[in-house]
Amino acid sequence: MDQLIEFSINHWFLTLALFSVIALLSWTMISPGTFGAEGVSPTEAIGLINHENAVILDVRTDGEFADGYILNAVHVPQSSLSDHIKRLDKYRSRPIIAACRSGNRSAKACAILRKHNFERVYNLSGGVVGWQSAGLPLVRK
Structure with missing residues (x-):
């Protein structure tokens, strides 16, 4: 010793x-x-979307969202999520998969959703970068 x-x-x-x-x-x-949210891979996210009607909540900035987003994603920047929580009430009964660029801001968004009693909240592992790395498409305008 x-x-x-x-x-x-x-x-x-x-x-x-x-x-x-x-x-x-x-x-x-x-x-x-x-942050109280389970991480899901892009493949698991697709399963939740297809079989349980999950909603993708994109919490990136307006500029990041404009560069490309997951089809049918609901966009609410993480910085203003608490102010717009009522907008998400209609999705309360569905799984919500939070996504950002890499998974950090979406983890914080999951904590905010949990605080407002959303029960089925998931964090997209790797974020949009992970989504693209898995070969999955983004909508670009």
């Missing part, structure tokens, strides 16, 4: 790096549930 302490003191940078890696790995394992 004394050798471990001595090593840690003599090689403080390596010790710090080790604890940083452990902390980051722990965060990535914990974070998907942090």
Whole structure:
């Protein structure tokens, strides 16, 4: 044990790096549930859309949305989601799949939806980037 302490003191940078890696790995394992939404892959999202009439909620900015969006997506930017929650009431009985560019803003959107008692809320894993990587199309005007 004394050798471990001595090593840690003599090689403080390596010790710090080790604890940083452990902390980051722990965060990535914990974070998907942090915002209270289950992640779904693009393939799983298609299943929810086709079999359970799920709604895609695109929470990207207006500019990102204009560059291309998932067919039939409802667009409400994440920054104003709390102000427009009433607009989503008609989808309360359906699964809602939140999507952004990469999955971070949509996780926050899922937390907002959960806070407003939406029950079946999912986060599109990888966001629109993951959707495209899976070879799935976007609507472009």
